[in-house]
Structures are given as structure tokens and as C-alpha cells.
Amino acid sequence: MAGIARATIGEKIERGGKAKAPGTTRERILESSAELFRRQGYTGTGVKRIVAEARAPFGSVYHFFPGGKEQLGAEAIRTSGALYARLFATIAAQAPDVPSAVGEFFAGAAETLVETDYADACPIATVALEVASTSEPLRKASAEVFESWIAGATAYFAAAGIPVTRARELAFSMLSLLEGAFVFCRAMRTTEPLAIAGASAVAEVGAALAEA
Amino acid sequence: MAGIARATIGEKIERGGKAKAPGTTRERILESSAELFRRQGYTGTGVKRIVAEARAPFGSVYHFFPGGKEQLGAEAIRTSGALYARLFATIAAQAPDVPSAVGEFFAGAAETLVETDYADACPIATVALEVASTSEPLRKASAEVFESWIAGATAYFAAAGIPVTRARELAFSMLSLLEGAFVFCRAMRTTEPLAIAGASAVAEVGAALAEA
């Protein structure tokens, strides 16, 4: 309780006065963790590197994340997973119809990929594959994020009039197409797979809407 | 030349006479590398662990793979990638028609996943994501494998009468669905995503065949 209040105060008065990167130390550590894990994976990223990127003291990692690297990984998965879900929601809210929303989401993903030199694809897929057979806490964190994405997309399609069972299938298809295309795009350094997968997803959603 | 001849002889006379696992030392190292990389990723797998699994002397890794772990990774990617392509070819050759082949491939993948406790999915996806932004040699190796898969699937669909351009799109869609479903299956420990992705792939292939 007190700790949370302190942190909130600290955030506002920018403690210490030093001109560091914006955000609290905890936030900066979490952000750089998420970024590095996304790009190089969990085991491929050292804690030293994380604090260097975050311009944070090494000891602060274990102050804010007593569970160590694993807790850091779990929180990074959850927060960046939630962020990605909000990204889709934002695009969906602005799009004129459902197929457009899907198409724009894939197009936006391709744009991000090119802008970041094919580094930023799915925020958690790399870690999810790495830890699926080695760390239950991290595997569960990624599973929960994926399940929330599926649930969100299912609700979105269902709201457009598609039966829930079919909507859930659509959600899995669309997200599988996206994740799979990410794998190919990053390895081959081209957005062609994402363009094709996007077109396929749009077509499938369109067909499901026509049926309903 | 001489080295290759020697290795072939060595393979047959099972040098040393010790009752090790079958295959040459080089083959065993490559096999256990491929298996461990597939399950825990590249950075998550140590050379010590590889030789322990392969029942091979530590130094032999650097005798057969002077390029070290990176060369080991590249060769593992290429050989297991080629093996996976042959698996699809085998299934395709036995299936009565194209949609059946696709459906059986997805079903077989799901079966393997359950049998290996969700460990063995795509042989190279985990490594591909990990190294895409950190090692050009490994990234290229995975890109070449993916490209060969796409080329193989494109030729297969084209042989069934589908126009080449459409066939290539189908290949990307099918493999994206597969790779994406693998990510979800491993994290969520269920084959539901693979079943849905498989049905979607079969439907898309069927529609393309109907057009042609």
C-alpha cells in the first residue's frame, strides 16, 4: 500500500531530479525488458543488458522484481500482451467495418516491421516458443495473453453478427495467420507473407460475415 | 574427398567398437542439436548439454564443426528443415487428393505435439525467431529453409492445376496457419488451434481447386 503510494508520488515529482528517460525506474526496466525479449528472446537477453538499456541501476531489478528474471519475463509478457490487445481494439474502433479492421491491422504490422528493420513483430511469440517447455510460469503467462487475445477477437467478431463458435474459429485463424506470417517475415526479411496472410484473413472474415 | 570416404567407412565399421547410440558421432551431435534447439531454442541450449545428449566427447563438436555453435545451428536448421519437407512430401504422395494431404499433415502435426508433450512442433521456428535479429548466418539458414518449403508447396499446388501465383499464396497461407497454430498450441497446451488452422487451410485449398 505505502509502497504503491510512494511509487505514484515518485512518478510525479520525478525523484532525484536527474534527467533520465521518462517514466519510473520500474517502468523503464519493464519496457526495455519487453523490447529486448521481443527481439532476441528470453534466454538471449541478459539482465545486465536490460538495465543498461533502461538506464537503471542493476540492483533495482531485484528491488522491484524480487522474483528475478523470471518475474521480469512474466510481467513483460503480460503488459506487452495487454498493450497489443489495445492496439487491435484501437484500430478496430476506427475502422469502418470488420474486414477493414483486420486488413488495417495486418498492414500496420507490416509497416512496423519495416520501420524497425524486421525486429518488432509479435511482442511475445519468441519468448512463448522458447519457454513453452522450460518454464511453467512463463508458459502460463504467454498462454493467458494468447487466450485473452482470442477472447477479445471472438467477442469482436461475435458483435458483428457471427455465431460465437464460428467467431472463435475465425479468431484462431486470423491470429495464427498473423503469428505464422511474422515468423516468415522476420526470417526472410520481406513483408510478402504478411500481405498474403492479411488478404487471406480478410477473405475468411468476409465470407463468415456473408454467411451471417 | 578423403574425409568423406573415411567418414562413410567409419560409419559402417562402427569405429572403436563401443556400443554408443547408432550413427556416426557427427550425426548424433547434429541430431541432438536439432532436437534441443527445436525445444528450448538456440541460446537456451548449451554445447555441454548437446554432447551429453549425443553421448559424444565435448571436443568432437569443434572437430566436426570448426565454426562452433553457430555452424552447428546452421547445419541443424538445414538438415531438420529438409527432413520436414520430406515429411510433407511423403504424406502428400500417399494422400488421395490435395485437400486430404493438407488435412493429414495438420492432423499428423497435432498427433506429434501430443505424443511429445507439446515439445516438437516446427523444427526451426523457435530458432528462427530468436536469431532473426542477432545472427545473419542463422537467419539466412532459416530463410533458405522457409523459402524451400514455400517453393515445394507451391509446386505441389501448381501440379494440381492451381495457377502458380495463387499456388504461392496458398503455400504462404497454409504454412503461416501451421506456424501460427504451433505457437498457440505450445503455449496453451492444446491442439485446438491446430485443428482450426488445419480446417481453414483445407477449406482455402478446396476453394482454390474449385476455381481452377
Place this chain on the structure above:
DNA sequence: CTCCTTCTTGATAGATCGCTCTAGTGAGGG
């Protein structure tokens, strides 16, 4: 037999890993 090459074997170097520990800093409360 000796010489030569191939391959085995493990000790070890040097770097880096995740993590712990202690000391120090500075703002808020009594």
C-alpha cells in the same frame, strides 16, 4: 614395424550468466 591422419577426451581459459550483498542517498514524518 613406423609414420600419419582421424578422432577422442577432458582439463581449462576467459567471458558472461543470474543473483546477492552492503553501503550510500535523499525525501517525508515525528
Place this chain on the structure above:
DNA sequence: CCCTCACTAGAGCGATCTATCAAGAAGGAG
């Protein structure tokens, strides 16, 4: 005022990482 405590700061620990090296075993060629 001083005391408290959240946070900063980084040296250092043991373990593990990749890679090298020197010594030796085994079989073929002369």
C-alpha cells in the same frame, strides 16, 4: 532536528557459457 525507509549503486560470488588446447587411441599406408 533526526530517524526511517524506499531506492540507488555496483562490487563480487558461484555457476555456466563457448571455445581452445594438448595428449592419446586407433587404424591405414609405407
